[in-house]
Amino acid sequence: MNDLKNLVEALIFVSQEPVTPERLESVLEGVPAADIRAAVDALAADYAADGRGIQIIRTGGGWLFATKPAHDREVRRLLQIERKNRLSSAGLETLAAIAYRQPVTQSEISAIRGVDSTGALKTLLEKKLVKIVGRKKAPGNPLVYRTSEEFLLYLGLDSLDELPSETEIAKILEEEKAVDA
Amino acid sequence: MPETPAEALPLEDASVPAPAAEAVPDGYQVRLDVFEGPLDLLLFLIRKKKIDIHDIPIAAITRDYLEYLERKTEINLDREAEFLFIAALLIYIKSQMLLPRETDLAEHEDPRRVLIDRLVEYEKVKAACSLLREREDVQILQWKRDFIPPLAGESELEPVELSLFDLAESFFLMMKRRAADDTRVIRGRDVSIEVKMKELVALLHDRQMIDFLPYFEAHASLEEALVSFFCILELVKSRVAVAVQDELFQTIRVWLRKDARRTGAHE
Numbered sequence: 001m002n003d004l005k006n007l008v009e010a011l012i013f014v015s016q017e018p019v020t021p022e023r024l025e026s027v028l029e030g031v032p033a034a035d036i037r038a039a040v041d042a043l044a045a046d047y048a049a050d051g052r053g054i055q056i057i058r059t060g061g062g063w064l065f066a067t068k069p070a071h072d073r074e075v076r077r078l079l080q081i082e083r084k085n086r087l088s089s090a091g092l093e094t095l096a097a098i099a100y101r102q103p104v105t106q107s108e109i110s111a112i113r114g115v116d117s118t119g120a121l122k123t124l125l126e127k128k129l130v131k132i133v134g135r136k137k138a139p140g141n142p143l144v145y146r147t148s149e150e151f152l153l154y155l156g157l158d159s160l161d162e163l164p165s166e167t168e169i170a171k172i173l174e175e176e177k178a179v180d181a
Numbered sequence: 182m183p184e185t186p187a188e189a190l191p192l193e194d195a196s197v198p199a200p201a202a203e204a205v206p207d208g209y210q211v212r213l214d215v216f217e218g219p220l221d222l223l224l225f226l227i228r229k230k231k232i233d234i235h236d237i238p239i240a241a242i243t244r245d246y247l248e249y250l251e252r253k254t255e256i257n258l259d260r261e262a263e264f265l266f267i268a269a270l271l272i273y274i275k276s277q278m279l280l281p282r283e284t285d286l287a288e289h290e291d292p293r294r295v296l297i298d299r300l301v302e303y304e305k306v307k308a309a310c311s312l313l314r315e316r317e318d319v320q321i322l323q324w325k326r327d328f329i330p331p332l333a334g335e336s337e338l339e340p341v342e343l344s345l346f347d348l349a350e351s352f353f354l355m356m357k358r359r360a361a362d363d364t365r366v367i368r369g370r371d372v373s374i375e376v377k378m379k380e381l382v383a384l385l386h387d388r389q390m391i392d393f394l395p396y397f398e399a400h401a402s403l404e405e406a407l408v409s410f411f412c413i414l415e416l417v418k419s420r421v422a423v424a425v426q427d428e429l430f431q432t433i434r435v436w437l438r439k440d441a442r443r444t445g446a447h448e
Contacts, residue, residue: 016327057323069322084321086314089217096309112302115218115263155316156323164312172308176228 004031004039012040018062018153060152061159094120098130098145099163105142121145129154218260219267220303222249227300234300237293239278243271270296345414347426351433352410355397359406372408374415381412385422385437393424393433 011027012019024036040063044056057066067075076083087095097112098104110117124130131148135141147160157163164172216222226245227234250264277292291297384391393413400406413435416422426433 013326016325055323064325066323066325069319072322072324075324079324086317086321089310092310092314092317093217093306096306096313099313100306100309111299112306113218114220114267114299114303115260153325154320155313156320157316164309166305168312169305169308172311173304176308 004028004035005043008036008039009043012043012056012063013065015064018060018064020062023062057156058158059156060149088120088123090115090117090120091123095124095129095147095151098124099147099151099160102146103133103136103144104146105136105138105144107142109145219264220300221307222246222264223267224300224304224307234304235297237297239271239275239293243268243275246271348410348414348417348424348433351393351426352397355394355406356403358398359403372405374408374411377405377408378412378415381409381416382421382437385435390434390436393435395432396435 007028008024011024021033021037021040024040025031025033028036040056044058044063046052047055053068053071054065055068056063072083086092093113094109094117097109097117101108101112106118106121109121121130125132127150128148129151130145132143133146134144136144151157152159216225223242223246226242226249227237230241230245232238232242247268250268274292274296397406397409400409413422413424416435417424420438422435422437424433424435
Protein backbone atom coordinates (compact mmCIF):
# COMPACT_ATOMS: atom_id res chain seq x y z
CA MET A 1 0.00 0.00 0.00
CA ASN A 2 2.79 2.39 0.93
CA ASP A 3 4.64 1.55 -2.23
CA LEU A 4 1.58 2.29 -4.24
CA LYS A 5 1.10 5.56 -2.41
CA ASN A 6 4.65 6.61 -3.19
CA LEU A 7 4.17 5.61 -6.75
CA VAL A 8 1.04 7.63 -7.36
CA GLU A 9 2.68 10.54 -5.59
CA ALA A 10 5.49 10.47 -8.14
CA LEU A 11 3.06 10.19 -11.02
CA ILE A 12 0.90 13.06 -9.90
CA PHE A 13 3.96 15.12 -9.12
CA VAL A 14 5.44 14.96 -12.60
CA SER A 15 2.16 15.72 -14.30
CA GLN A 16 1.17 19.21 -15.28
CA GLU A 17 -2.32 18.21 -16.26
CA PRO A 18 -4.79 16.49 -13.98
CA VAL A 19 -3.94 12.80 -13.76
CA THR A 20 -7.17 10.92 -14.25
CA PRO A 21 -7.93 7.62 -12.52
CA GLU A 22 -7.94 6.01 -15.97
CA ARG A 23 -4.45 7.30 -16.65
CA LEU A 24 -3.18 5.86 -13.38
CA GLU A 25 -4.85 2.55 -14.06
CA SER A 26 -3.27 2.26 -17.47
CA VAL A 27 0.17 3.15 -16.11
CA LEU A 28 -0.12 0.86 -13.11
CA GLU A 29 -1.15 -2.18 -15.08
CA GLY A 30 -2.92 -4.78 -13.06
CA VAL A 31 -3.37 -2.73 -9.92
CA PRO A 32 -7.05 -2.72 -8.98
CA ALA A 33 -8.74 0.65 -9.45
CA ALA A 34 -9.99 0.61 -5.88
CA ASP A 35 -6.44 0.25 -4.52
CA ILE A 36 -5.24 3.15 -6.63
CA ARG A 37 -8.13 5.22 -5.45
CA ALA A 38 -7.41 4.39 -1.84
CA ALA A 39 -3.73 5.23 -2.28
CA VAL A 40 -4.50 8.62 -3.80
CA ASP A 41 -7.05 9.38 -1.11
CA ALA A 42 -4.55 8.50 1.61
CA LEU A 43 -1.92 10.61 -0.09
CA ALA A 44 -4.29 13.55 -0.46
CA ALA A 45 -5.18 13.27 3.22
CA ASP A 46 -1.47 13.36 4.13
CA TYR A 47 -0.98 16.54 2.19
CA ALA A 48 -4.18 18.12 3.44
CA ALA A 49 -2.87 17.82 6.98
CA ASP A 50 -1.03 20.74 8.52
CA GLY A 51 2.65 21.05 7.98
CA ARG A 52 2.51 20.96 4.22
CA GLY A 53 2.83 23.76 1.72
CA ILE A 54 1.34 21.82 -1.12
CA GLN A 55 -1.76 19.75 -1.54
CA ILE A 56 -3.38 17.36 -3.94
CA ILE A 57 -6.50 18.78 -5.51
CA ARG A 58 -9.18 17.03 -7.46
CA THR A 59 -9.91 19.05 -10.56
CA GLY A 60 -10.75 18.63 -14.21
CA GLY A 61 -11.42 14.93 -13.74
CA GLY A 62 -8.09 14.11 -12.12
CA TRP A 63 -5.54 14.90 -9.44
CA LEU A 64 -3.00 17.64 -9.42
CA PHE A 65 -0.48 19.11 -7.05
CA ALA A 66 -1.08 22.72 -6.10
CA THR A 67 0.31 25.10 -3.54
CA LYS A 68 -1.92 25.95 -0.62
CA PRO A 69 -3.73 29.28 -0.91
CA ALA A 70 -1.98 30.66 2.17
CA HIS A 71 1.31 30.80 0.30
CA ASP A 72 0.05 32.79 -2.64
CA ARG A 73 1.96 35.96 -1.85
CA GLU A 74 5.36 34.36 -1.49
CA VAL A 75 4.87 32.11 -4.49
CA ARG A 76 4.06 35.11 -6.60
CA ARG A 77 7.10 36.91 -5.27
CA LEU A 78 9.26 33.99 -6.26
CA LEU A 79 7.79 33.77 -9.73
CA GLN A 80 7.72 37.54 -9.99
CA ILE A 81 4.16 37.84 -11.12
CA GLU A 82 1.24 40.01 -10.21
CA ARG A 83 -1.81 38.82 -8.39
CA LYS A 84 -4.09 36.99 -10.74
CA ASN A 85 -7.10 39.03 -11.74
CA ARG A 86 -10.57 37.82 -11.01
CA LEU A 87 -13.05 37.82 -13.82
CA SER A 88 -15.20 40.94 -14.13
CA SER A 89 -18.81 40.59 -12.98
CA ALA A 90 -19.90 40.66 -16.60
CA GLY A 91 -17.39 37.95 -17.42
CA LEU A 92 -18.41 35.75 -14.54
CA GLU A 93 -22.11 36.20 -15.27
CA THR A 94 -21.56 35.26 -18.89
CA LEU A 95 -19.48 32.27 -17.85
CA ALA A 96 -22.18 31.12 -15.42
CA ALA A 97 -24.86 31.48 -18.08
CA ILE A 98 -22.79 29.33 -20.45
CA ALA A 99 -21.90 26.79 -17.78
CA TYR A 100 -25.51 26.17 -16.86
CA ARG A 101 -27.13 26.46 -20.27
CA GLN A 102 -24.53 24.90 -22.52
CA PRO A 103 -24.47 24.34 -25.41
CA VAL A 104 -25.61 27.88 -25.93
CA THR A 105 -25.41 30.68 -28.48
CA GLN A 106 -24.38 34.26 -27.96
CA SER A 107 -27.92 35.55 -28.33
CA GLU A 108 -29.21 33.04 -25.79
CA ILE A 109 -26.58 34.19 -23.31
CA SER A 110 -27.46 37.81 -23.96
CA ALA A 111 -31.14 37.01 -23.44
CA ILE A 112 -30.47 35.42 -20.07
CA ARG A 113 -28.44 38.42 -18.93
CA GLY A 114 -30.61 41.03 -20.63
CA VAL A 115 -27.38 42.54 -21.87
CA ASP A 116 -25.34 42.17 -25.01
CA SER A 117 -22.62 39.69 -24.11
CA THR A 118 -20.42 39.76 -27.20
CA GLY A 119 -17.55 41.52 -25.45
CA ALA A 120 -17.59 39.34 -22.36
CA LEU A 121 -17.76 36.26 -24.54
CA LYS A 122 -14.72 37.35 -26.50
CA THR A 123 -12.73 37.79 -23.30
CA LEU A 124 -13.75 34.34 -22.11
CA LEU A 125 -12.70 32.85 -25.43
CA GLU A 126 -9.34 34.58 -25.17
CA LYS A 127 -8.91 33.20 -21.70
CA LYS A 128 -9.87 29.81 -23.12
CA LEU A 129 -12.52 29.34 -20.47
CA VAL A 130 -15.11 28.71 -23.16
CA LYS A 131 -14.85 27.18 -26.58
CA ILE A 132 -16.81 27.12 -29.79
CA VAL A 133 -18.20 23.68 -30.43
CA GLY A 134 -20.07 24.22 -33.65
CA ARG A 135 -22.99 26.00 -35.17
CA LYS A 136 -26.62 25.77 -34.34
CA LYS A 137 -29.02 24.68 -37.05
CA ALA A 138 -31.07 27.81 -36.76
CA PRO A 139 -31.44 30.96 -38.82
CA GLY A 140 -28.02 32.52 -39.26
CA ASN A 141 -26.28 29.36 -38.06
CA PRO A 142 -25.03 31.01 -34.87
CA LEU A 143 -21.92 29.68 -33.13
CA VAL A 144 -22.49 27.41 -30.18
CA TYR A 145 -20.40 27.73 -27.03
CA ARG A 146 -19.43 25.41 -24.21
CA THR A 147 -17.15 25.68 -21.24
CA SER A 148 -13.66 24.23 -21.71
CA GLU A 149 -11.36 21.96 -19.72
CA GLU A 150 -9.59 25.09 -18.55
CA PHE A 151 -12.87 26.27 -17.09
CA LEU A 152 -12.96 23.29 -14.77
CA LEU A 153 -9.35 23.85 -13.75
CA TYR A 154 -9.94 27.56 -13.33
CA LEU A 155 -12.67 27.01 -10.79
CA GLY A 156 -11.24 23.82 -9.36
CA LEU A 157 -14.21 21.75 -10.47
CA ASP A 158 -13.84 18.05 -11.04
CA SER A 159 -16.56 18.00 -13.67
CA LEU A 160 -19.57 20.04 -14.70
CA ASP A 161 -21.61 18.00 -12.23
CA GLU A 162 -19.82 19.90 -9.51
CA LEU A 163 -21.31 23.22 -10.52
CA PRO A 164 -23.44 24.63 -7.71
CA SER A 165 -26.73 22.72 -7.82
CA GLU A 166 -30.26 24.09 -7.97
CA THR A 167 -30.57 23.39 -4.25
CA GLU A 168 -27.42 25.31 -3.39
CA ILE A 169 -28.58 28.19 -5.55
CA ALA A 170 -32.00 28.16 -3.95
CA LYS A 171 -30.34 28.26 -0.56
CA ILE A 172 -28.31 31.31 -1.52
CA LEU A 173 -31.46 33.04 -2.74
CA GLU A 174 -33.23 32.22 0.52
CA GLU A 175 -30.35 33.68 2.49
CA GLU A 176 -30.34 36.82 0.39
CA LYS A 177 -34.04 37.28 0.93
CA ALA A 178 -33.63 36.73 4.64
CA VAL A 179 -30.99 39.46 4.68
CA ASP A 180 -33.21 41.84 2.77
CA ALA A 181 -36.23 41.22 4.96
CA MET B 182 -15.06 38.36 3.67
CA PRO B 183 -18.77 38.89 4.25
CA GLU B 184 -20.45 36.23 6.27
CA THR B 185 -22.43 34.84 3.43
CA PRO B 186 -20.47 35.45 0.28
CA ALA B 187 -23.74 35.64 -1.55
CA GLU B 188 -24.08 39.10 -0.12
CA ALA B 189 -20.93 40.24 -1.77
CA LEU B 190 -22.42 40.94 -5.13
CA PRO B 191 -25.62 42.66 -4.12
CA LEU B 192 -23.60 44.79 -1.73
CA GLU B 193 -21.24 45.84 -4.45
CA ASP B 194 -23.70 46.10 -7.23
CA ALA B 195 -26.95 47.13 -5.76
CA SER B 196 -26.65 48.90 -2.45
CA VAL B 197 -24.26 51.47 -3.76
CA PRO B 198 -26.69 53.70 -5.58
CA ALA B 199 -29.42 53.56 -2.97
CA PRO B 200 -27.79 55.57 -0.16
CA ALA B 201 -26.56 58.12 -2.64
CA ALA B 202 -30.11 58.53 -3.81
CA GLU B 203 -31.40 59.44 -0.41
CA ALA B 204 -28.46 61.61 0.50
CA VAL B 205 -28.55 64.01 -2.41
CA PRO B 206 -32.09 64.33 -3.64
CA ASP B 207 -31.29 67.08 -6.10
CA GLY B 208 -27.92 66.36 -7.58
CA TYR B 209 -28.99 62.78 -7.76
CA GLN B 210 -26.85 60.56 -9.89
CA VAL B 211 -27.39 56.92 -10.42
CA ARG B 212 -24.66 55.11 -12.12
CA LEU B 213 -26.49 52.50 -14.10
CA ASP B 214 -23.22 50.88 -14.90
CA VAL B 215 -23.08 49.50 -11.37
CA PHE B 216 -25.83 47.22 -12.55
CA GLU B 217 -24.92 44.46 -14.89
CA GLY B 218 -27.99 45.27 -16.92
CA PRO B 219 -31.71 46.01 -16.84
CA LEU B 220 -32.57 42.71 -15.18
CA ASP B 221 -30.06 43.41 -12.46
CA LEU B 222 -31.65 46.82 -11.86
CA LEU B 223 -35.09 45.31 -11.84
CA LEU B 224 -34.09 42.66 -9.33
CA PHE B 225 -32.56 45.35 -7.16
CA LEU B 226 -35.81 47.35 -7.19
CA ILE B 227 -37.87 44.26 -6.45
CA ARG B 228 -35.67 43.33 -3.51
CA LYS B 229 -35.64 46.86 -2.21
CA LYS B 230 -39.42 46.88 -2.11
CA LYS B 231 -39.49 43.35 -0.75
CA ILE B 232 -41.76 42.30 -3.53
CA ASP B 233 -42.54 38.70 -4.37
CA ILE B 234 -40.95 38.06 -7.70
CA HIS B 235 -43.93 35.95 -8.76
CA ASP B 236 -46.40 38.70 -8.03
CA ILE B 237 -44.85 41.93 -9.21
CA PRO B 238 -46.98 45.06 -9.02
CA ILE B 239 -46.10 46.12 -12.52
CA ALA B 240 -47.24 49.73 -12.24
CA ALA B 241 -45.15 50.48 -9.16
CA ILE B 242 -42.09 48.70 -10.44
CA THR B 243 -42.35 50.38 -13.82
CA ARG B 244 -42.50 53.76 -12.14
CA ASP B 245 -39.39 53.04 -10.07
CA TYR B 246 -37.61 51.63 -13.05
CA LEU B 247 -38.34 54.61 -15.28
CA GLU B 248 -37.32 56.97 -12.51
CA TYR B 249 -33.95 55.31 -12.44
CA LEU B 250 -33.63 55.62 -16.17
CA GLU B 251 -34.49 59.31 -16.12
CA ARG B 252 -31.84 60.01 -13.55
CA LYS B 253 -29.27 58.51 -15.76
CA THR B 254 -27.07 61.30 -17.02
CA GLU B 255 -24.49 59.77 -19.25
CA ILE B 256 -25.71 58.12 -22.39
CA ASN B 257 -24.40 54.94 -23.80
CA LEU B 258 -26.60 54.07 -26.69
CA ASP B 259 -26.06 50.32 -26.57
CA ARG B 260 -26.78 49.98 -22.90
CA GLU B 261 -29.57 52.53 -23.08
CA ALA B 262 -31.31 50.34 -25.62
CA GLU B 263 -31.14 47.34 -23.32
CA PHE B 264 -32.62 49.28 -20.43
CA LEU B 265 -35.30 50.77 -22.66
CA PHE B 266 -36.20 47.37 -24.02
CA ILE B 267 -37.13 46.17 -20.56
CA ALA B 268 -38.95 49.45 -19.91
CA ALA B 269 -41.01 48.83 -23.01
CA LEU B 270 -41.65 45.27 -21.89
CA LEU B 271 -42.89 46.52 -18.51
CA ILE B 272 -45.26 48.99 -20.13
CA TYR B 273 -46.48 46.36 -22.54
CA ILE B 274 -47.22 43.99 -19.69
CA LYS B 275 -49.09 46.69 -17.84
CA SER B 276 -51.19 47.43 -20.90
CA GLN B 277 -51.98 43.74 -21.27
CA MET B 278 -53.10 43.62 -17.67
CA LEU B 279 -55.37 46.59 -18.13
CA LEU B 280 -57.24 45.05 -21.02
CA PRO B 281 -60.71 43.94 -19.99
CA ARG B 282 -61.19 40.20 -20.35
CA GLU B 283 -64.27 38.15 -20.48
CA THR B 284 -62.87 35.39 -18.37
CA ASP B 285 -60.19 35.46 -15.75
CA LEU B 286 -56.77 34.53 -16.94
CA ALA B 287 -55.28 31.23 -15.96
CA GLU B 288 -51.95 31.48 -14.22
CA HIS B 289 -49.88 30.54 -17.22
CA GLU B 290 -51.59 33.31 -19.17
CA ASP B 291 -50.40 35.96 -16.77
CA PRO B 292 -48.90 38.67 -19.01
CA ARG B 293 -46.15 38.98 -16.43
CA ARG B 294 -45.07 35.41 -17.07
CA VAL B 295 -42.44 36.27 -19.67
CA LEU B 296 -40.80 38.77 -17.35
CA ILE B 297 -41.01 36.56 -14.30
CA ASP B 298 -39.35 33.70 -16.13
CA ARG B 299 -36.48 35.88 -17.19
CA LEU B 300 -36.05 37.38 -13.74
CA VAL B 301 -36.11 34.01 -12.03
CA GLU B 302 -33.54 32.64 -14.41
CA TYR B 303 -31.34 35.69 -14.09
CA GLU B 304 -31.62 35.58 -10.33
CA LYS B 305 -30.35 32.01 -10.40
CA VAL B 306 -27.42 32.92 -12.61
CA LYS B 307 -26.52 35.71 -10.22
CA ALA B 308 -26.70 33.42 -7.22
CA ALA B 309 -24.56 30.86 -9.05
CA CYS B 310 -22.09 33.66 -9.76
CA SER B 311 -21.61 34.35 -6.10
CA LEU B 312 -20.86 30.68 -5.49
CA LEU B 313 -18.51 30.50 -8.45
CA ARG B 314 -16.80 33.68 -7.30
CA GLU B 315 -16.02 31.99 -3.99
CA ARG B 316 -14.38 29.14 -5.84
CA GLU B 317 -12.47 31.52 -8.05
CA ASP B 318 -11.17 33.41 -5.05
CA VAL B 319 -9.67 30.24 -3.63
CA GLN B 320 -8.42 28.90 -6.93
CA ILE B 321 -6.49 31.96 -7.97
CA LEU B 322 -4.40 31.62 -4.82
CA GLN B 323 -3.35 28.07 -5.67
CA TRP B 324 -0.44 27.57 -7.98
CA LYS B 325 -0.17 24.45 -10.03
CA ARG B 326 2.78 22.89 -11.69
CA ASP B 327 1.56 23.87 -15.12
CA PHE B 328 2.82 27.26 -14.19
CA ILE B 329 6.26 27.13 -15.71
CA PRO B 330 8.15 30.37 -15.45
CA PRO B 331 7.25 31.77 -18.82
CA LEU B 332 9.71 31.64 -21.66
CA ALA B 333 9.19 35.22 -22.62
CA GLY B 334 7.14 36.66 -19.84
CA GLU B 335 4.08 34.98 -21.22
CA SER B 336 2.68 31.55 -20.75
CA GLU B 337 1.50 29.53 -23.66
CA LEU B 338 -2.08 30.00 -22.60
CA GLU B 339 -1.90 33.57 -23.74
CA PRO B 340 -2.02 33.82 -27.50
CA VAL B 341 1.43 35.03 -28.35
CA GLU B 342 1.23 38.33 -30.11
CA LEU B 343 4.56 38.25 -31.78
CA SER B 344 4.18 40.67 -34.61
CA LEU B 345 5.03 39.65 -38.10
CA PHE B 346 7.47 42.52 -38.13
CA ASP B 347 9.47 40.87 -35.38
CA LEU B 348 9.63 37.71 -37.38
CA ALA B 349 10.41 39.55 -40.57
CA GLU B 350 13.12 41.55 -38.87
CA SER B 351 14.85 38.43 -37.69
CA PHE B 352 14.54 37.08 -41.15
CA PHE B 353 16.18 40.07 -42.75
CA LEU B 354 18.88 40.06 -40.14
CA MET B 355 19.57 36.51 -41.08
CA MET B 356 19.53 37.33 -44.78
CA LYS B 357 22.01 40.10 -44.20
CA ARG B 358 24.32 37.69 -42.47
CA ARG B 359 23.99 35.33 -45.34
CA ALA B 360 24.70 38.06 -47.83
CA ALA B 361 27.90 38.84 -45.99
CA ASP B 362 29.44 35.50 -46.74
CA ASP B 363 27.57 34.54 -49.78
CA THR B 364 30.29 32.81 -51.63
CA ARG B 365 28.60 29.54 -52.22
CA VAL B 366 26.91 28.59 -55.41
CA ILE B 367 23.19 28.53 -55.08
CA ARG B 368 21.90 25.25 -56.24
CA GLY B 369 18.56 25.18 -57.93
CA ARG B 370 16.19 22.99 -55.99
CA ASP B 371 12.48 23.27 -55.92
CA VAL B 372 11.05 23.30 -52.46
CA SER B 373 7.33 23.30 -52.04
CA ILE B 374 5.63 24.77 -49.03
CA GLU B 375 3.85 21.49 -48.36
CA VAL B 376 7.03 19.48 -48.25
CA LYS B 377 8.80 22.07 -46.14
CA MET B 378 5.83 22.35 -43.83
CA LYS B 379 5.85 18.62 -43.16
CA GLU B 380 9.58 18.70 -42.63
CA LEU B 381 9.29 21.59 -40.22
CA VAL B 382 6.45 20.10 -38.22
CA ALA B 383 8.31 16.81 -37.97
CA LEU B 384 11.37 18.68 -36.80
CA LEU B 385 9.36 20.56 -34.20
CA HIS B 386 7.84 17.33 -32.99
CA ASP B 387 11.24 15.84 -32.78
CA ARG B 388 13.16 18.61 -31.12
CA GLN B 389 10.28 20.24 -29.22
CA MET B 390 11.75 23.61 -29.98
CA ILE B 391 13.95 25.12 -32.64
CA ASP B 392 16.05 28.22 -32.76
CA PHE B 393 14.99 30.39 -35.62
CA LEU B 394 18.32 31.81 -36.74
CA PRO B 395 20.48 28.68 -36.68
CA TYR B 396 17.65 26.87 -38.38
CA PHE B 397 17.70 29.27 -41.27
CA GLU B 398 21.41 29.47 -41.51
CA ALA B 399 21.42 25.74 -42.04
CA HIS B 400 19.56 26.19 -45.30
CA ALA B 401 21.52 25.87 -48.43
CA SER B 402 19.60 28.22 -50.65
CA LEU B 403 17.84 31.47 -50.27
CA GLU B 404 14.76 29.99 -51.81
CA GLU B 405 14.59 27.19 -49.32
CA ALA B 406 15.10 29.60 -46.45
CA LEU B 407 12.30 31.76 -47.77
CA VAL B 408 9.96 28.81 -48.02
CA SER B 409 10.78 27.81 -44.43
CA PHE B 410 10.10 31.33 -43.33
CA PHE B 411 6.67 31.26 -44.92
CA CYS B 412 6.01 27.92 -43.30
CA ILE B 413 6.72 29.35 -39.88
CA LEU B 414 4.52 32.35 -40.54
CA GLU B 415 1.77 29.99 -41.64
CA LEU B 416 2.17 27.75 -38.60
CA VAL B 417 2.05 30.69 -36.24
CA LYS B 418 -0.92 32.15 -38.03
CA SER B 419 -2.86 28.92 -37.92
CA ARG B 420 -1.90 28.64 -34.27
CA VAL B 421 -0.10 25.38 -34.66
CA ALA B 422 3.19 26.82 -33.54
CA VAL B 423 4.28 29.52 -31.17
CA ALA B 424 7.16 31.87 -31.79
CA VAL B 425 8.75 33.78 -28.98
CA GLN B 426 11.54 36.31 -28.97
CA ASP B 427 13.01 37.17 -25.62
CA GLU B 428 14.53 40.43 -26.67
CA LEU B 429 14.72 42.53 -29.76
CA PHE B 430 17.29 41.34 -32.29
CA GLN B 431 17.70 38.07 -30.52
CA THR B 432 16.89 34.74 -31.97
CA ILE B 433 13.29 33.57 -32.05
CA ARG B 434 12.36 30.25 -30.63
CA VAL B 435 9.62 28.28 -32.27
CA TRP B 436 7.69 25.38 -30.86
CA LEU B 437 4.45 23.58 -31.42
CA ARG B 438 1.47 24.54 -29.39
CA LYS B 439 0.60 22.01 -26.76
CA ASP B 440 -2.85 21.33 -28.13
CA ALA B 441 -1.53 21.06 -31.65
CA ARG B 442 1.03 18.55 -30.49
CA ARG B 443 -1.62 16.48 -28.87
CA THR B 444 -4.31 16.50 -31.51
CA GLY B 445 -2.07 16.66 -34.51
CA ALA B 446 -3.98 19.69 -35.70
CA HIS B 447 -1.22 20.40 -38.16
CA GLU B 448 -2.16 17.46 -40.31
